[in-house]
Amino acid sequence: SINASRLWQTLQTFATFGATSGGGVTRLALSEEDKQGRDTLLAWAQQAGFHCEVDELGNMFMRRPGIHPELAPVMIGSHGDSQPQGGNYDGIYGVLAGLEALRTLNDRDIQTERDILLVNWTNEEGARFAPAMLASGVWAGVFSRDYALGRRDRDGISVGEALRHIGYAGERPARAQPLHACYELHIEQGPILEEEGIGTGIVHAAMGQRWFEVTLTGFAAHAGTTPMDLRRDALCGFAELVLAVEKIGQQYGDDGRATVGMAQIAPGSRNVVPGAVFCSVEFRHPALPALDEMEAQLMLALEAIRLRHLQISSEKIFDYPPVKFDPACIARIEKAAHSLGYSQRRMVSGAGHDACYINRVAPTAMIFIPCVKGISHNEAERISPQWAEEGANVLLATLLLAANE
Amino acid sequence: SINASRLWQTLQTFATFGATSGGGVTRLALSEEDKQGRDTLLAWAQQAGFHCEVDELGNMFMRRPGIHPELAPVMIGSHGDSQPQGGNYDGIYGVLAGLEALRTLNDRDIQTERDILLVNWTNEEGARFAPAMLASGVWAGVFSRDYALGRRDRDGISVGEALRHIGYAGERPARAQPLHACYELHIEQGPILEEEGIGTGIVHAAMGQRWFEVTLTGFAAHAGTTPMDLRRDALCGFAELVLAVEKIGQQYGDDGRATVGMAQIAPGSRNVVPGAVFCSVEFRHPALPALDEMEAQLMLALEAIRLRHLQISSEKIFDYPPVKFDPACIARIEKAAHSLGYSQRRMVSGAGHDACYINRVAPTAMIFIPCVKGISHNEAERISPQWAEEGANVLLATLLLAANE
Ligand SMILES: NC(=O)NCCC(=O)O
Ligand SMILES: NC(=O)NCCC(=O)O
Numbered sequence: 001s002i003n004a005s006r007l008w009q010t011l012q013t014f015a016t017f018g019a020t021s022g023g024g025v026t027r028l029a030l031s032e033e034d035k036q037g038r039d040t041l042l043a044w045a046q047q048a049g050f051h052c053e054v055d056e057l058g059n060m061f062m063r064r065p066g067i068h069p070e071l072a073p074v075m076i077g078s079h080g081d082s083q084p085q086g087g088n089y090d091g092i093y094g095v096l097a098g099l100e101a102l103r104t105l106n107d108r109d110i111q112t113e114r115d116i117l118l119v120n121w122t123n124e125e126g127a128r129f130a131p132a133m134l135a136s137g138v139w140a141g142v143f144s145r146d147y148a149l150g151r152r153d154r155d156g157i158s159v160g161e162a163l164r165h166i167g168y169a170g171e172r173p174a175r176a177q178p179l180h181a182c183y184e185l186h187i188e189q190g191p192i193l194e195e196e197g198i199g200t201g202i203v204h205a206a207m208g209q210r211w212f213e214v215t216l217t218g219f220a221a222h223a224g225t226t227p228m229d230l231r232r233d234a235l236c237g238f239a240e241l242v243l244a245v246e247k248i249g250q251q252y253g254d255d256g257r258a259t260v261g262m263a264q265i266a267p268g269s270r271n272v273v274p275g276a277v278f279c280s281v282e283f284r285h286p287a288l289p290a291l292d293e294m295e296a297q298l299m300l301a302l303e304a305i306r307l308r309h310l311q312i313s314s315e316k317i318f319d320y321p322p323v324k325f326d327p328a329c330i331a332r333i334e335k336a337a338h339s340l341g342y343s344q345r346r347m348v349s350g351a352g353h354d355a356c357y358i359n360r361v362a363p364t365a366m367i368f369i370p371c372v373k374g375i376s377h378n379e380a381e382r383i384s385p386q387w388a389e390e391g392a393n394v395l396l397a398t399l400l401l402a403a404n405e
Numbered sequence: 406s407i408n409a410s411r412l413w414q415t416l417q418t419f420a421t422f423g424a425t426s427g428g429g430v431t432r433l434a435l436s437e438e439d440k441q442g443r444d445t446l447l448a449w450a451q452q453a454g455f456h457c458e459v460d461e462l463g464n465m466f467m468r469r470p471g472i473h474p475e476l477a478p479v480m481i482g483s484h485g486d487s488q489p490q491g492g493n494y495d496g497i498y499g500v501l502a503g504l505e506a507l508r509t510l511n512d513r514d515i516q517t518e519r520d521i522l523l524v525n526w527t528n529e530e531g532a533r534f535a536p537a538m539l540a541s542g543v544w545a546g547v548f549s550r551d552y553a554l555g556r557r558d559r560d561g562i563s564v565g566e567a568l569r570h571i572g573y574a575g576e577r578p579a580r581a582q583p584l585h586a587c588y589e590l591h592i593e594q595g596p597i598l599e600e601e602g603i604g605t606g607i608v609h610a611a612m613g614q615r616w617f618e619v620t621l622t623g624f625a626a627h628a629g630t631t632p633m634d635l636r637r638d639a640l641c642g643f644a645e646l647v648l649a650v651e652k653i654g655q656q657y658g659d660d661g662r663a664t665v666g667m668a669q670i671a672p673g674s675r676n677v678v679p680g681a682v683f684c685s686v687e688f689r690h691p692a693l694p695a696l697d698e699m700e701a702q703l704m705l706a707l708e709a710i711r712l713r714h715l716q717i718s719s720e721k722i723f724d725y726p727p728v729k730f731d732p733a734c735i736a737r738i739e740k741a742a743h744s745l746g747y748s749q750r751r752m753v754s755g756a757g758h759d760a761c762y763i764n765r766v767a768p769t770a771m772i773f774i775p776c777v778k779g780i781s782h783n784e785a786e787r788i789s790p791q792w793a794e795e796g797a798n799v800l801l802a803t804l805l806l807a808a809n810e
Contacts, residue, residue: 083672083674083676083677084672084673084674085625085671085672086672125674125676126675126676127674127675127676127677130675132676188630189627189629189630190627190630190631207629209629211675219783220490220782220783221780221781221782221783222594222595222755222756222779222781222782222783223662223664223666223687223689223782224594224612224614224662224689224754224755224756224757225593225594225595225754225755225756225779225781226595226662226755226779227659227662228651228654228655228661228662228663229655233651233664235647235665235666235668236647236648236651238644238647239643239644239645239646239647239648240644240648241644242640242641242643242644243641243644243645243648246633246638246641249633250633250634254632256633257628257629257631257632257633258633259628259638259675259676259677259678260640260679261628261640261673261674261675261676261677261678261679262670262673262674262675263640263668263670263673265667265668266490267488267489267490267491267782268489268666268667268668269488269489269530269532269666269667269782270531270532270535270616270664270666270667270685270687271488271530271531271532271537271664271666271687271757271782272488272532272664272666272782272783273664273666273782274665274666275783280675282628282675282676284628284629349629349630350627350629350630350631351627351629351630352629374627374630374631375626376626376627376630377625377626377627377628377672377674377676377677377678378624378625378626378627378677378680
């Protein structure tokens with residue numbers, strides 16, 4: 001089993017990169033804080049003797065060679081970016097538990113048949129650059145390289161510019177290579193495992209997602225001189241949209257998700273009737289027909305809001321169908337958790353993960369550990385050292401099964 | 406009469422300070438752009454031989470001496486700050502038409518009995534620092550100097566810091582002095598004068614205003630893993646608030662105004678259920694009982710929104726009763742417009758103005774000129790050179806009446 005105190009120490013060190021006063025991190029993709037994290041990860045990997053390659057999207061691949069380099073490797077890892085005021089474990093836990101698994105193999109002088117690749121994906125969160133899982137998406141052929149490099153943050157800085165700025169614009173093409181298996185270890189980000197007292201979640205599926213950008217345009221006007229019935233108030237239209245989106249999500253019981261997370265109001269002055277609002281809308285559901293329905297309902301809601309004499313445009317910027325992970329990959333995790341004597345259950349992920357894209361080009365599955373009260377995308381995100389340890393042990397045992405086949 | 410082409414030229418030159426690509430200006434109070442404007446105004450006033458004093462709030466007072474300096478002076482002027490993406494005439498027209506009136510007196514070697522004070526008030530718009538009319542409010546004893554100097558913009562910069570930064574933190578106390586009369590010339594910012602083809606608006610009253618800051622706090626959560634019924638979504642509560650505020654305003658026909666102009670959403674990420682929203686709410690009405698009613702309805706709306714398990718706090722940051730301007734000041738404007746042969750009408754201002762505060766400590770009234778379609782607080786704000794000329798002529802004639810009494 002892995003070295004639990006080393007793993008915990010590594011996690012706490014990493015949590016200093018972008019640490020917030022609220023006990024979490026703001027480590028947005030390709031920011032200075034992300035660079036600090038990347039540099040440290042690189043140094044740790046090199047100290048452990050692993051060669052690291054960076055691709056043109058800034059994805060970092062650290063290799064522990066096996067006996068047969070000609071065989072397809074096994075991939076593990078996750079992402080190092082965070083949400084604004086996000087948690088200390090979302091993403092980075094999977095990277096650092098992977099590093100810990102490889103360090104443990106070193107400590108024990110264990111040779112594997114296949115190479116093991118530890119990966120740190122760029123911009124998984126979709127917080128600085130939408131959409132989420134952008135760079136693993138390119139790697140898996142979902143997005144083109146140029147599309148991804150051209151995505152811009154709200155200050156107009158592109159992914160390409162940000163990569164060059166922090167020195168992580170690599171040479172290697174961001175393109176899938178044959179893999180024997182891929183595993184992503186992650187915190188659940190939901191409450192089920194903790195509530196049920198189960199240590200290991202075996203993720204066999206993930207919800208599909210649709211993300212939209214909506215712009216509502218009215219006319220900016222003086223709040224004191226413009227009578228109510230002459231206003232074309234974009235914010236009032238936006239308010240109707242927010243409530244319509246909530247209602248759409250509520251129709252699907254425990255399975256539906258509908259969220260407006262971000263909005264920019266122009267000009268955004270207290271005594272000016274808002275002239276324009278730009279916002280995000282996202283839907284999630286484990287079944288494709290439900291996603292189609294949600295999208296159709298959004299379009300109806302926008303039609304109704306147009307009656308306020310607002311111009312409305314919407315663009316679907318992210319669309320992926322529900323995911324089913326690979327049965328053989330799942331079976332190895334079950335076997336590993338069983339051999340360790342850990343409690344386990346199968347589950348569906350409501351969050352998107354890099355593994356969802358990798359699954360399109362290689363056999364993939366995910367391992368979840370509990371997190372306190374399911375809190376994530378929040379500074380209050382917490383895990384216990386024991387959960388961290390058990391998850392890394394499951395990863396190590398799973399990985400040994402896969403890498404020795 | 407005044408020199409119309411010089412006035413127009415002066416206005417166009419000033420519109421370059423903070424010019425936006427949309428044909429307007431962003432000249433927020435105490436910004437670099439505001440400093441540019443102030444420096445230029447100062448130079449123009451000094452070239453015309455006027456001594457300028459700056460007070461501790463950055464208000465600029467330019468004096469054209471009369472024959473009897475011991476008599477209470479007549480004050481004219483307005484403000485030089487703008488809204489974000491605001492118009493070229495809101496505020497600054499009254500300052501520059503005042504300068505033009507004084508230059509005309511110079512050209513003709515006209516001596517007045519009383520001194521004339523041309524003023525440029527700081528932070529009228531309330532866009533960078535809330536509330537509006539902050540510095541004329543201190544001058545009139547509505548706010549304390551320390552309160553005003555401590556108001557902060559959204560980057561946390563205080564009025565005091567911003568004043569020192571641009572070099573306009575003066576020595577003179579911001580405290581009312583006896584005035585014989587005060588006149589503020591301004592664009593109407595509403596559609597009435599243009600629609601009725603009238604050149605001169607004689608403002609006898611202004612709507613009362615109440616401004617609030619509301620904070621709604623829920624819990625930031627993962628948009629993918631958090632079921633709809635477990636969310637405490639601050640943005641959904643905000644959406645209800647926006648629609649409730651609109652409804653409150655709509656009950657009063659042409660007389661009511663209710664606006665949410667600004668909101669900040671935290672953390673503001675596409676895949677995070679919003680944990681908190683901070684926003685402004687403002688109400689206006691010409692009658693005090695209606696304002697009381699509007700405020701009471703806001704409190705009821707907030708109670709209802711609390712049922713979403715949100716914490717809600719609200720603070721009234723600005724409250725002024727409806728204003729009645731001084732009959733003697735109004736009578737002089739009527740006489741002046743009449744003598745010039747201009748069409749005129751009495752009207753109520755929906756906008757707040759520095760004159761509304763000055764009116765508490767000195768006899769005051771306002772002169773409006775038309776603006777195209779009533780558009781203001783918008784880059785598309787426009788006036789005609791003829792309207793600009795006529796307004797300055799009315800100001801000059803009014804001022805001569807007052808300054809020679
Ligand atoms: N795991 C995770 O939080 N991913 C971000 C993308 C998403 O919102 O699903
Ligand atoms: N005149 C003007 O636009 N003043 C700003 C304060 C207000 O919104 O009434």
